[in-house]
Amino acid sequence: MTQPGFFDLLSFGPDGWAKALLAGAWMTILIALSGYTIGAVIGTFGAWAKISGGRTLRVAADAYTTVLRGIPDLLVIYLLYFGGSAAITSIGRLFGADGFISFPGFLAGALAVGITSGAQHTEVFRGAFKAVHRGEIEAAIACGMSRSLRFRRIIAPLTLRHALPGLGNVWQVVLKESALVSITGVVELLRQSQIGAGSTGLPFDFYLIAGLIYLAISTVSSIAMRQAERHFSRGVRRG
């Protein structure tokens, strides 16, 4: 058997894996985006709980961030994937279906990534809110803005601007974490590379390509983040 060369693997032809790998990369981006969005929603609530929640909410939010930053992300994925399957199977049994029903890997993965990144989002948003000048909020109150208007027009835009660098870092972490979702069988970039490596016997080439694609995605997104930071800090005087 003649083995295809490195660049043959990257072609779109019948022997090429380019199409499959790009589809995998797209799936990686989808998982990362869904996880990131879930994390941002959790983070917003977490930060709100830490800043203006009552005692119980504050303790709960603190416990959440401490626990999620102290345990491996892989463990959370296992919990949701296997725990979700067990839950669905027992629900299915209630409705008369017997046999094992597996939890969708994409959902488990996106939720797991979201829950772990939610802890980081919480800290980023909380820190960013702390950086908003008291006077801005006081001025808004003095102008007679209602609570929701204040949040929408003053607090949210200012907090987001301060949060931008932190949000960029969280995105990079989420992107790399999405590789762990491959263990649930979702065909994202790493899983696709594993499949390719298995069927061609060229693991080095495939994992190298996967690494290069991850590198490309993270480079493009860090450039985009830098642009966004520059765009949203137009009105800010620097040092």
Place this chain on the structure above:
Amino acid sequence: MDWEFTQETFISLVSALPLTLSLAATAIALGAILALALALARTSGIVVLDWFARAYVFVFRGTPLLVQIFLIYYGLSQFPAVRHSIFWPVLRDAYWCAVMALSLNTAAYASEIIRGGLLSVPHGQVEAARACGMPRLMVFRRIVLPLAIRQALPGYGNEVISMIKATSLASIITLMEVTGVAARIISETYRAIEVFVVAGFIYLAINFLLTRLVQLVEFKLSPHLRQLENAADAVIAGDAR
């Protein structure tokens, strides 16, 4: 929650703890040496070394650790030259592949932390040491390194904790450390929540102890700040009198 099952799980997970700790400790030790070398290369001012270190950090921080592990464990065996070399007994072993990937990975992150520490050393301290007639190496050993370590310690502590978490990925290449054993028990019994709680408790306990340890070292390394605090207390006490 089934108490008996929880206890059994705890015992099997704790017996996997030595592997987790040995992976983390070996990787952190090897990674620290490499990180120091990279940080020195980055601050050396020699263009070739500087760019090498930059590229290294870019590549290892920009790709998932799991890809790095797969590249070393599965990827290298693709080449007959590697399979016939004297390194094969090491490269065939999942343990050493995991240690290698973890060390290379942590070195990239830690080198940036150490570089920050090295850059924070005030220039006057180095000048003073030079003026005392210390040779370059001694300045580094006695002045620059201790000051840099003290500055870098909090950041480095976080990196150590993320290394403990990262050892869980070794379970994917068949190593039965804490997460690996947890995954096996979950897939055998489908009692995800109990196993998760026990495993999570173990990881939290290690990380709590490590955080405390770093705080203790930080406290020991900064006697000058403590004296200042005491002095301030004394002044306040004096005023009160």
